[in-house]
Amino acid sequence: MVERAVHAVSTPVVIDCxxxxxxxxxxxxxxxxxxxxxxxxxxxxxxxxxxxxxxNARRVLDxxxxxxxxxxxxxxxxxxxxxxxxxxVHGADGLAGLDLPTPSQPPDGSDxxxxxxxxxxATVLALGPLTNLAAAIDAGLEPERLLVxxxxxxxxxxxxxxxxxxxxxxxxxxxxxxxxxxxxxLDVARAALATPERIDAIAAAGRVGQRIAPMLAAYxxxxxxxxxxxxxxxxxxxxxAALLDPSLYAWRDAAIEVDxxxxxxxxxxxxxARVAVAVDAERFFALVARLVAAL
Numbered sequence: 001m002v003e004r005a006v007h008a009v010s011t012p013v014v015i016d017c018x019x020x021x022x023x024x025x026x027x028x029x030x031x032x033x034x035x036x037x038x039x040x041x042x043x044x045x046x047x048x049x050x051x052x053x054x055x056n057a058r059r060v061l062d063x064x065x066x067x068x069x070x071x072x073x074x075x076x077x078x079x080x081x082x083x084x085x086x087x088x089v090h091g092a093d094g095l096a097g098l099d100l101p102t103p104s105q106p107p108d109g110s111d112x113x114x115x116x117x118x119x120x121x122a123t124v125l126a127l128g129p130l131t132n133l134a135a136a137i138d139a140g141l142e143p144e145r146l147l148v149x150x151x152x153x154x155x156x157x158x159x160x161x162x163x164x165x166x167x168x169x170x171x172x173x174x175x176x177x178x179x180x181x182x183x184x185x186l187d188v189a190r191a192a193l194a195t196p197e198r199i200d201a202i203a204a205a206g207r208v209g210q211r212i213a214p215m216l217a218a219y220x221x222x223x224x225x226x227x228x229x230x231x232x233x234x235x236x237x238x239x240x241a242a243l244l245d246p247s248l249y250a251w252r253d254a255a256i257e258v259d260x261x262x263x264x265x266x267x268x269x270x271x272x273a274r275v276a277v278a279v280d281a282e283r284f285f286a287l288v289a290r291l292v293a294a295l
Contacts, residue, residue: 010037011243012144014119016074016112017236018046018128019056020087021096021219025288026127026236027057028208031064032291033244040119042072042112046128046168047087048094050076053128056094058103063208064295067104074112075131078169084129085158085168089222096222098215117141125243126150126176127236129165134172137179146179149239151256151264152186153277157227160261167262177256182274184238185264188249192238192281193231194220201285205293212292234288241287242276248287250278 013036017023030036041061043053054073061069077084091097109115113135116124124143126133130150133141150165150173158167163186166173199220203213220232227233242249255270266275 010035012037012039012122013125014038014040014042014116014122015125016042016044016116016128016132017057018044018048018053019060020047020053020094020128020236021090021215022234022236023047023127024056024060024095025212025216025234026125026240027060028064028212028295029237029240029288029291030125031061031066032294033240035244038066038069039122040070040072040115042074042116042132044074044112044128044132045076045084046165047090050074052094054107055103058105058107059100062104063100063211070108070115072109072112072115073107075135078129078131079134079171080169085164087164089219089226091218091222096215096218098212112136113139113141120144123147123243125239127165127239129168130172130176131169134169134175137175145182146176147182147184147239147243148176149184149236151183153264153266154187154190156263157186157233158262160263162262163264166258166264170258170260170262173258173262177258177273180272182242183256184235184242184276186233186235188238188276188279189233189235190229192234192279192284193224193229194234195231198231198285201289202292205289206295208295209289209292237288238276238279238284241284245287248280248283249276251275252277
């Protein structure tokens with residue numbers, strides 16, 4: 001458990017997510033970071049149904065000893081209706097079979113857009129489909145900074161070629177990308193694959209690292225198989241890393257367009273988004289291990 005006071009220099013953060021293995025790792029990283037103060041977790045349907053995502057978020061907060069942070073449920077499906085695509089690499093429980101205890105408490109509410117808007121001023125980390133965020137913008141959300149994990153410059157991880165978070169709700173993504181965003185696309189995760197050796201380093205990083213290592217390994221194996229890779233992608237962890245240490249990444253400005261299937265197109269002559277286009281993989285995994293060790 002991380003024992004830390006909230007200092008004046010801490011960055012207030014709210015996290016909208018769909019836990020999900022990499023969301024869970026990202027949550028733990030944010031909780032461990034001494035320069036971040038996580039005020040609120042909101043959840044959206046994505047890697048699992050929304051009620052299961054809310055339970056998983058609370059399980060992860062319980063693992064870190066952070067019973068004080070509210071968890072608010074949000075959208076059960078995309079703005080345009082229909083179902084969220086299956087995210088099979090996360091397993092039926094969303095946590096690749098990790099057996100965490102029953103959540104210590106139920107969700108603290110069910111109106112995620114209102115909770116997001118009320119939590120400002122803060123930095124918003126968006127780690128799942130952008131449905132809650134789009135609705136929160138309609139409700140007057142004015143974040144100090146908006147950092148999104150979503151989209152892909154190259155291949156996505158859905159049959160359509162889209163990246164999952166954007167492809168799950170393209171209408172919401174268009175609304176969000178109409179505002180200034182810092183974007184961490186799937187490509188940086190594809191360039192920093194979680195191999196068995198890198199997961200072993202997380203497992204050696206204290207009690208929490210040992211506890212979550214089987215989840216990370218099972219997810220990496222399923223993700224590698226599904227996408228024809230040599231390891232697993234941890235996209236959401238990069239969003240937290242980019243907030244903590246932007247120097248891990250190379251950045252370019254762009255304007256972003258989203259088509260009806262959720263595929264993203266980047267106009268590198270345009271403006272509106274600051275996009276991570278490369279990553280120092282070794283430094284990224286070292287940061288993850290340090291943060292997990294601090295829990």
